[in-house]
Amino acid sequence: MKALVLSGGAGTRLRPITHTSAKQLVPVANKPVLFYGLESIAAAGITEVGVVTGDTEQEVRAAIGDGSAFGISVTYLRQEQPLGLAHAVLTAREWLGDDDFVMFLGDNFLIDGITSLVGEFEATRPDAHILLTRVADPSAFGVAEVDGDGKVVRLEEKPQRPKSDLALVGIYLFTAAIHEAVAAIRPSRRGELEITDAIQWLIERDFAVGSTLIDGYWKDTGTVEDLLEVNRIVLERLHARHEGSVDEDSLIVGRVSVGANAEIRNSTIIGPAVIGSGARVHGSTIGPFTSVADDCEIIDSGIEYSIVLKDSRIEGVRGVEASLIGRNAQVIAMPQAPQAHRLVLGDHSTARISA
Known part of the structure; x- marks a missing residue:
């Protein structure tokens, strides 16, 4: 079995962070979301991995390399335009050959991994196997309709009037039968080749399509809120380690x-939390569910339930919460409350200001 990992897409819901970074490489608990998926693939015993890339190919290549760090062998497959998940399968057709494969969306997070799912697929070997989960707003996802026996009878991509609350998780298992399906379908109203349409094509022609309703934690990390929630879940399983320097005036709870070479001075760190290598935390309080990346500086500040990316600095600012702060960013207190707000905001930015 092979794995096809999708790591293209613009990540519009995470702008402005994704103006300069691939959405799959935004970290939770100081590790890119994409890495959790690669680790779960390797844990399932799959070693041949095709990574579908787009405009952020060079950044993705730099992060993953040849895959040896994960115990896998990586082949990069360029999708020139983001024309849908089924189009990604078409792009990878030659590399996939006639092998079974798991398709894993690189911005999806499944806390229990895929080992048992791969085992279930290999034991029963349907032509396609999908993962389902109940969601509050199914109109934002591909939606499955099942009969009284739990058999999948219909799939629809982002329907205006969903027939159920069963959303497709961004992890699929296929035999080579899927290639005939993706070659037969036509673009949807969104102008994309939808994998839901390809699976529906299989259903209508009596191919075997299995499903699993997952009860573990899953999240599509497409928004800031989703990333913060996944960060919280991962930190809940954190193992404490102290490789840096913590002075006697600091409190670790x-x-x-x-991390190594981190420096904690006159500060309180309330776990679960992770402080990256080389970070400096002076005179500050870092609350629970916070990830501070390598080489950041948190000075005379307070922050909780947040993600701070590499090389950023927060100084003299209290009450930072539920925030995602990008690389090399600076959040610095003004000497007094300004009479006017001076802003430089990129496209699609959001600023929340007390007025």
Whole structure:
């Protein structure tokens, strides 16, 4: 079995972070979301992995390399335009050959991994196997309709009037039968070749399509809120380690990971939290469910339930919460409350200001 990992897409819901970074490489608990997927693929015993890339190909290549760090062998497959998940399968057709494969969307997070799912697929070997989960707003997802016996009878992509609350998780298992389906379908109203249409094509022609309703934690990390929630879930399983320097005036409460060469001075860190290597935390309080990346500086500040990316600096600012702060960013207190707000905002930015 092979794995096809999708790591293209513009990540519009995570702008402005994704103006300069691939959405799959935004970290939770100081590790890119994409890496969790690659680790789960390797844990399932799959070693041949095709990574479908788009405009952020060079960044993705730099992060993953040849895959040896994960115990896998990676082949990069360029999708020139983001024309849908089924189009990604078409792009990878030659590399996939006639092998079975798992297709894994690189911005999806499944906390329990895929080992049992791969085992179930290999034991029963339907032509396609989908993962389902119940969601509050199914209109934002591909939606499955099942009969009284749990058999999948219909799939629809982002329907205006969903027939159920069963959303497709961004992880699929296929035999070579899927290639005939993706070659037969036509673009949807969104102008994309939808994988839901390809699976529906299989259903209508009596191919075997299995499903699993997952009860573990899953999230499509497409928004800031989703990333913060996944960060919280991962930190809940954090193992404490203290490799940096913590002075006697500091207090570490609960499960906290302090990276090598990090420096904690006159501060309180309340776990679960992770402080990256080379970070400096002085005179500050870092609350639970916070990830501070390598080489950041948190000075005379307070922050909780947030993600701070590499090389950023927060100084003299209290009450930072539920925030995603990008690389090399600076959040610095003004000496006094300004009479006017001076802003430089990129496209699609959001600013929340007390007025």
